[in-house]
Amino acid sequence: MLSRLRRGTAAAGLALVAVLGVGSWASADAQTPLTGPPPGTAAWRADTSLGVPLPDPGSARPAEVAAFFAGLPAAQRESLAVRHPQVVGNLDGAPVALRLRANALAVEEEREHQRQRAGDTALPSAERAAAAAKADRYGGLAHRALLAFDPRGRGQVAEVFGDLEHDERTAVLVPGSDTDLATYDRPSAAGYDTLAGMARSLRAASGDRVAVVAWAGYTTPVGLGVDAAREELAEAGAERLDRLLAGLAPVTGRVELFCHSYGSVVCGRSAPDPALVAGVVAVASPGMGLERADELRVPVWAVRRNAGDWVGDVPNVSLLGFGHGTDPTSGAFRARLLPSTGSHGHGGYFAPGSASLAAFAALALTATTNA
Structure with missing residues (x-):
């Protein structure tokens, strides 16, 4: 029995070495997961234009978000999407059509932001080139049906x-x-x-x-x-x-x-x-x-x-x-x-x-x- 245990331990160790011993495993970039609410959440939380608290993007359940939007007139939904496109566009539970609309606006806003950075001569050339590439990328997303968009x-x-x-x-x-x-x-x-x-x-x-x-x-x-x-x-x-x-x-x-x-x-x-x-x-x-x-x-x-x-x-x-x-x-x-x-x-x-x-x-x- 002891010999079987040793063989099993050795096999597990060899498997781990096989997983970790390849050079590319060690050299690849470590990633930190993107968590938490979307960009623009602070402004959303501070928005009192409707006279009622808006559902918190960090804690509201999708069902609560859906119920909130269901109780709003169409004009108020549209107003929120225009004022807070990155929040509405990434808010699970918000109406699908509204999210698509909000993300179209968010993409255009981010594209313009990157175009301005690309033309900013105070920035290093590498940053300007990266901004120009992002602006082109976001331009390619125009007219796409985006259910989520987060440029971070x-x-x-x-x-x-x-x-x-x-x-x-x-x-x-x-x-x-x-x-x-x-x-x-x-x-x-x-x-x-x-x-x-x-x-x-x-x-x-x-x-x-x-x-x-x-x-x-x-x-x-x-x-x-x-x-x-x-x-x-x-x-x-x-x-x-x-x-x-x-x-x-x-x-x-x-x-x-x-x-x-x-x-x-x-x-x-x-x-x-x-x-x-x-x-x-x-x-x-x-x-x-x-x-x-x-x-x-x-x-x-x-x-x-x-x-x-x-x-x-x-x-x-x-x-x-x-x-x-x-x-x-x-x-x-x-x-x-x-x-x-x-x-x-x-x-x-x-x-x-x-x-x-x-x-x-x-x-x-x-x-x-x-x-």
């Missing part, structure tokens, strides 16, 4: 593909490492291996019947660093995801969650509410921070990995705060398995014509609106 740090965003209020079903895509405001829809030769590309591909595969939210709404790891091996960023992201889903529920009913790579850790840590989530799909997952699928209260699917997906080389361990537990595609995890024929690589599971994309569309279309 690496930036966060949520874009809607389709119509949340009228399409038959809704899916939410939760991305993994290296996804932020600048990269979520970066140009791609494949066209379906970025977060926005995955969203477009899923919507098209559904026959444009499923509204898809591409949610880059949490601080993701950068590279394959220590952050990617631990779950602190996932824990912070899970809280933000839970608020998003609670805010959407009155409009969309239950949604299907598609969780890619480290995003599957976020979904695993979020403990999805069956009243809000019809099911969770783990795609290219290094583990969900769980030992078994039935630790969640909703059905869990896992996509069989294709031969070119490097995540299959990640050790499925959970030791001293590193690793994400059982392989979701293993028999021990007990998830429902989905095919991956026709996919390729870590980001290729949403490839048109693949068996995985067809399965995703079928699941999204069968997500029910009743708990």
Whole structure:
């Protein structure tokens, strides 16, 4: 028995070394999760124009926010969006159409701010160049359906593909490492291996019947660093995801969650509410921070990995705060398995014509609106 214990300890130690011993793990940038209320909250809290307190962005539940806006005339809603676009645009529970309007205003405000900085000769040339690049980036977001927009740090965003209020079903895509405001829809030769590309591909595969939210709404790891091996960023992201889903529920009913790579850790840590989530799909997952699928209260699917997906080389361990537990595609995890024929690589599971994309569309279309 002692020898078995020693062998098990040695195996766990070797797995940890495998996780931490790769050079890129140590060299990647450590990230601090973006938490708390959105920019502009101080001015929002000080606003007494309506004669009543506005719901606090840091503590009000989405249901409370929804009830507050439901009691306002349309003109007062619009006035709040114009005066406080970054708060309203990121306020879970606010009406969807109002959030889209507010974020359009917030993007334009931030674009103009960066354009002014780009022309400020008192700033160092590097800062001016960075500001010009941001202004161009924000210009590219004009006329997009943004459910969230936060330019702080690496930036966060949520874009809607389709119509949340009228399409038959809704899916939410939760991305993994290296996804932020600048990269979520970066140009791609494949066209379906970025977060926005995955969203477009899923919507098209559904026959444009499923509204898809591409949610880059949490601080993701950068590279394959220590952050990617631990779950602190996932824990912070899970809280933000839970608020998003609670805010959407009155409009969309239950949604299907598609969780890619480290995003599957976020979904695993979020403990999805069956009243809000019809099911969770783990795609290219290094583990969900769980030992078994039935630790969640909703059905869990896992996509069989294709031969070119490097995540299959990640050790499925959970030791001293590193690793994400059982392989979701293993028999021990007990998830429902989905095919991956026709996919390729870590980001290729949403490839048109693949068996995985067809399965995703079928699941999204069968997500029910009743708990």
